[in-house]
Amino acid sequence: MKLYEFQGKGLFARYHIPTPKGKMAENVNQALDIIKNSKLPVVVKAQVLTGGRGKAGGVKLVRSLDEANEVVNSIFGLDIKGYKVKKVLIEEGLEIKKEIYLSFLMNRNSEKITLITSGEGGMEIETVAKEKPEAILKVDIDPLLGIKSYHITSVFDHLHISDRELQKQFTDIIKKMYKMVTELYLNLVEINPLVIIKGNRILALDSKVIIDDNGVGFIKDFDAFKNYDDLTPEEITAKENGLSFVKLNGNIGCIVNGAGLAMATMDMIKHFGGEPANFLDVGGSSNPEKVINAIKIIRKDKNVKVILFNIFGGITRCDDIANGIKKAVEILDIKLPLVIRLTGTNEKEGVDILRSLGLETTTSMQKAVKKAVSLIGE
Amino acid sequence: MAILLNKNTRVIVQGITGRDGSFHTRMMKAYGTNIVGGVTPGKGGETIEGIKVYNTINELKNKHEVDASVIFVPPKFSVDAIWEAVEANIKLIVIITEGVPVNDMLKIKNYIKGKNITIIGPNCPGLITPNEAKIGIMPGNIFKKGNIGVISRSGTLTYEVVYSLTNAGYGQSTVIGVGGDPIIGSRFIDLLQHFKNDDETEAVVLIGEIGGSDEAIATEYIKKEFNKPVVAFIAGKTAPKGKRMGHAGAIVSGAEETAQAKIEFLRKNKIPVAELPQEIPEILKNTL
Known part of the structure; x- marks a missing residue:
């Protein structure tokens, strides 16, 4: 987990590592107030969880009160590599x-x-x-x-x-x-x-x-x-529900057990001409609730046109996943087509559960991925 | 022969009374693993799956000879459990637990240097020598005895690859999941050295992913010293930079840590890399 500059400096203070005198502001007025009551010059520094903010105009010197308004407003309006500036740190200027x-x-x-x-x-x-x-x-x-x-x-x-x-x-x-x-x-x-x-x-x-x-x-x-500010709202929801999720820009939603297999699934989608919408690992012992949460998170992304399951049962049991899908279909009113690859532990039981819902499955990862890609083409 | 593990290896289970520990003790026993005892502090004297439980490894060692330990202890207590196994001088320690702090692993790794102790993991599925024994959580039924060694940074992706190997008629000598953390007990290069000396292993499949430089280090080693064909697969070509992809160690922090860079480096050194995991058997056929 990355910390903001001001949080890192908070830890420095705890360990008695000297830092410049500074104060935090969360909006323009607060910032201007602080500057008015400071000895000039001061430096206004955007607080974002990414590097390169200096080049992006996120760190500026204020030498006089006349400059303050313009500097503070320009920094609060910035978007630095996708991170909006919501906080600034105002520090004494030093020689x-x-x-x-x-x-x-x-x-x-x-x-x-x-x-x-x-x-x-x-x-x-x-x-x-x-x-x-x-x-x-x-x-x-x-x-x-x-x-x-x-x-x-x-x-x-x-x-x-x-x-x-x-x-x-x-x-x-x-x-x-x-x-x-x-x-x-x-x-x-x-x-x-x-x-x-x-x-x-x-x-x-x-x-x-x-x-x-x-x-x-x-x-x-x-x-x-603690801060989750470098995660999207969906990534935070996923984290709180014990799922590993990373949003991507494609339209094929992926639900996979295991991080390596999840990455290989994304790669294979791309290989066959599609674009993955996300990385999602439902984890090892997957109770049905996790599958429901995974579907909820994925369908929030309006780009998603197909949901692809790639499950290789080991500790994860195919019937657990199938029960999760069943429950999700019952309570969520899923309009997106589901493509399901299911193999490994308790495969037969899982396939039977899904068949009773009229859902087709395959044991081949390649077949499933190709099908998901072809559905996008239609 | 195989490496590290066979049916005679005497294994203990740390965290044997937990949900995962007891379940997988049953599965390991059913596969043929020679489990001689279990350890859970405070549960000494109990019996789980027909296996006697002790409070400490020292107590257990008074009654049994031990060659290997597998650790299912939750993260909070896992560090002490690993140290206990290390101090008891157990030669093979397999850490299944996900969530062991990196700086503790760093200390443990520095401590075992030069001590003839092999650690696999943490955050790994363990290892298996088909038809003999397994230590960990891999589903035994997809494996088949044979001559291909497999080393992988992933769990289920290993199953995917092994499944296609087995279906194509390629059995495995030993399959090892090294774990998804940044600091792991055994890296590709350490295990390649074992496979080099194993008569039963004719070729090795390496399954890598984004993050770190273990694939590049292995590539250099293979080029210079390894005497058998190697086929690789690298996951994460579509992974964005700076984002952690599930595994703590699967994060691209520099240009040389991308899947593309690793693939290029492997190919430049004449190690074939499969585009899809299911292509590995076909490439093996052309290599062997």
């Missing part, structure tokens, strides 16, 4: 001497916690990696040993930080970030840029925090920063 990139990452390749730093702060790290790879230092940290002084020394050497006072502040921030990663089950904590300002103080100017979805259940006050 920056140096910008640094610093992050910790659960590294699935090296299977370590990796510290990444670069003197090219403010640039996206992917861009730096492409254009100036020698500017990046990666330090793998064994999670059983934790962060040690020699790891930090190598960071100072790479960034040419020799001032004792700066080193002290820097060490403190690095250790606290590492502590955050381990205590809060983070996949990523990134500060870009970490800035050195006038008076040799170091501050986190931005924050990017991603929490491990498997870890959220272990965080005590998780509800304090």
